[in-house]
Amino acid sequence: MQHKLIYILFLFASVISYGQVNLYMESDKAEYNGKDIVNLTIVLELNGVDLEPQTRFQLPDLSKFNIIGSGSVTNTLIDPATNTLVTQKVSRIALEPKKKGKIKIGSVLVTVNNRIYKTEPFDVNIKDIIEKRSLASNMANEVYLNMEIEDREVYQDQATVAVLRVYSKNMDNFRKVKDVRLPRQDNLNIHPINLNKSEIDPSGAGNMASQVVAVFMVFPNESGYVDVPAISASVNSYSNKNKIVSNKVKLNVKKLPEGSPEYFKNAVGNFKVNVYNASKDKIEVDKPINVVVKVSGEGNLPDMQLPKIISSPDYEVFTPKITSKVTPGTTGMKGEILANYVIIPKKVGAISIKTEQFAFFDPASHEYVDLGNKALALNAFSHDQILESRSTVEKVNEYTNTLLETVDTPVLKTTTFKVREKSKFHWSILLTNISILIGLFIMYLLFKTWRKKRALVKETTSPKPLGSVAETEKQIREMLKTDINDYFSYLENLKDNGDYQKFFDTLEEMDTDIRKQYFQSSSQEFRVFLENYKGPSVAEEYRNLQQRIQMEKYSPLKSAEGIDELLKAVVNLYSRISK
Template identity: 25%
Template sequence: MKLKFLILSILFFTGLSLQAQVRFEAKVSKNKLGVNERLRVDFEMNQDGDNFRPPSFDGFTVVGGPNQAVSNRWINGDRTYSKTYSYYLQPNSRGRKTIAQAEITVDDKVYKTTPVDVEVTAAVEKPTDGDDSELIASDNLHLVAEVSDASPYLNEGITVVYKLYVSPRISVSNFREVDSPKFSDFWSQNIEIRELRPENGEYQGEPYRYVVLKKAVLYPQKTGELELEPLTLSVSVDVPSDRRDIFGSRIYKTINKTVAAGTRTIDVKPLPDGKPAGFTGAVGKFSMDVSTTKEKLKASESLEAKVEIRGNGNLNLFELPALEVPSSLEMYSPERIENVTTTLNGKQGSIIDNYTIVPTRKGQYPIKPLNFSYFDPQSETYKSLSSQEIVIEVEEGPATGGNVVAGNNRQSVNLPSEQFRFIKTNTNLKPLDQQAFFRSWTFWGSLFLPFAAIPLFILFGKRRDAKAADVTGNRRKKADRLARKYLSEAKKNLGNQQSFYESLERAMHNYLKAKLHIQTAEMSKERISEILREKNVADETSTEFIEVLKSCEFARYTPASNTAQHEDYEKAVKVISKLDKDL
């Protein structure tokens, strides 16, 4: 009996001593990793200690830690305690490496971990990691730029959509735009996104949620390899950690992660040879309609002629064919009407030139057919459209010697006798009272007034010669009038940001077309700078002109105040005046 009691006592006290034994050990997330992976090392103890001293981590770079986690649980009256120090290591080279001993002091006694060997191999294709929050965020958060066509033709519309993919393993609480792409060498138009809506999708074959952040339609303005700058975001990401709350639920850690969509390269193909005569750079699919409001009218009445190009393509970026009428039809400059909407399918709608025509004589007047050519990127061919001839019949008015042929300026005019009915042939004349004109005040005034006016004529003549001699001033005034003529439409749209900057950019392009005889397809900023340099334009003037064009581009992405619009307008007036003087 005594022997049995003695054995039980020994076992009981042995169990108490084992339960009270300090456990301090090192654990690694993996024993074999690539040189491009990270290693997590946990130093775990079952009792609280002091003076923790980590090893030197030779052969590694500490990229995270130390992170401290404490767990204190009671299960069925039994207490379980755990304290962990965690580090994240990046290997410096390949080979076998050793995690040396760490030390801790518990009840004035020093405890050490057992060294751990790990093998570092060559870089792996898909690096993985333990529980590093930064890497978890990187592996589960992706910003992607999706391009509809990476090899378009010059002036062919493409779309770019920026999507933020988020794995179900993490959540995003907030984000902000750090850097926005400028789309150099492209004519661009942002598509407004009224509301961010999360949708379900896939990323590399795995289920993800994504949200569309930005959509834009781009029309390349030069050929070759063009780069799309990346969109960069700062995202607040909630990442699960290895800690849990008192209910056993995992605790999430919020980190700020910067993600970028990456640079995309667009290989722009030149338009093929064989361009039709009169081709002005239209790319897409279009139809043409030429019509008039009247075909029969009286002289001095007016009619309207409409030239409309409708379809899907680079609307606003090419010239409409000009209407030609006989000289007996007085035609005014056209009014431009644009009904264009921008979607992911590109620019759609119509461009209309509305002419007002007033006939002056009776007769029949043919309006020549118009021809319009465009390039269809789907069939990769040029296509031409032609309108029908329209004959305007003027029924009443001054007659001509016959039907008028377009371009014939000489016309015989037959006027009826009724035209002179207002002239009276039977007069009732009365004699005037005879007054002495000679030596009267009227006589002397008429005699000396020309001599008195001679000094005034001399003064005005000198002023006129001075103005004529001021070549620089005259050129400046002429250039200023020319600039304000081209910018009149932009001035009307001051206060409406989108319309103002579109008309301002169009005015700058129209000025170059009129002055340098270049087409819309050559309107890239690099090409403009090259042409101005060939024309011996001052570098300062060329730079100012390009800066105005950049302001028009930037205004599509950022709001601009009325003050900024007025400043850009004055800059445009100034730079066109200077440019006209240099040219």
């Protein structure tokens, strides 16, 4: 009986040694300065062949730290004393404390063979947290520049906000800090939020006052550990100019989860896509129209790749003009990006304009959102179909508009009387157009009568004696001199009404009149004349302006801003030439 009891005890001892699990966590020390890194070591030992972890290490709440690094290694060996398999898994985590004081680190959990094991919690003591900031100093340690990023663990292309502060014991030093230069780096996209100085906070760190001098948004575009480079600023005094540099900040950029759609590019945030036709007239074959692809929302809007319009034999598409209306938001840059396409339909009938498929990653829900592609259905007509669809009143209005556009005067703003297409008939507009035609006819008759009377008066007057050649040339130039201000007013009216074809025709007419004033028949001769009498700079400016006018005239897409800048350049140059 005694031998059986000893045998049972040995059996239990062998079973315990065969299937033993040991889990513990420890830190490298119990007390840290604010600038120190807290290193945690987690060890899991499995003594036995049949022991296998079913879950990974479940970490405790580490929200009071920034995780700046982690790693693990697994070792396997055979214990020669017991001839059992020993598996050891060691993980290390590097933490940066956010707050000072005593911080409790909870238990790590792991499941082995349907049983949960956990470590014992313990406390670490963090001294003054301000000491952790790598404040760059200058001016005999009088002014310090520090960059602070609260959220240092983000996804790729997700925004995090950085705050730049200046610390100093002397309040007078804050007004000397100027010329803050944001960093530039290939793996970072940086957009300023506010570059204005805030109010001075007298209760800063270490008995120093502080002031926020810049707030900006950082978008890391690659995963891994990414360093936000130091920011520089200048401190100007009466005697010299010094440079101060802030600290660097390391970001833990998480890689986007797997399972993204194959056409996902780099959109991170929350977005919507809309496609619409910006042209108000009927769509005609072989005539350009404006189609806008609008992406709105909040995220990495300025840096994301927009969905393009897919090419098709039904239409011809040109490179779009990109415009953005973006402001800083809470989780990224918010607003809208517009891609204005010029599209020329190539067939009569129904046309479907489609965009590329678009998907984005939403950091709030940690999942991908697939918007697919957007389609715009249009119906194109031939030129004959558009003419046949017009009513009698619309044809009368078109004839009236043509007459008003051909009136040869830069003073009368006739384009304001042009008839727009309406959805219903308006008798008042028709009567107004008829009244204008009658008035113009009466003015024409009065003008002819006045010219006849003037010719009779000239015949009765005695001829004046001829002067010298110089006097005669001066007199001819005075007769040919063009009132340039009338042209400027007329061009301004054409620009405001969007009549760009008439605008460029009037520009050519004005240029011809100015050249005639100086007895120059071609632009080449006029440039030589300007170089001799006005200087080579004016001649070169005239040549560049003519090239710019031709480029804008034959551009498939004309913008009001570009025409306005062109008109300013025309007024500036021709005002100096016609003096």
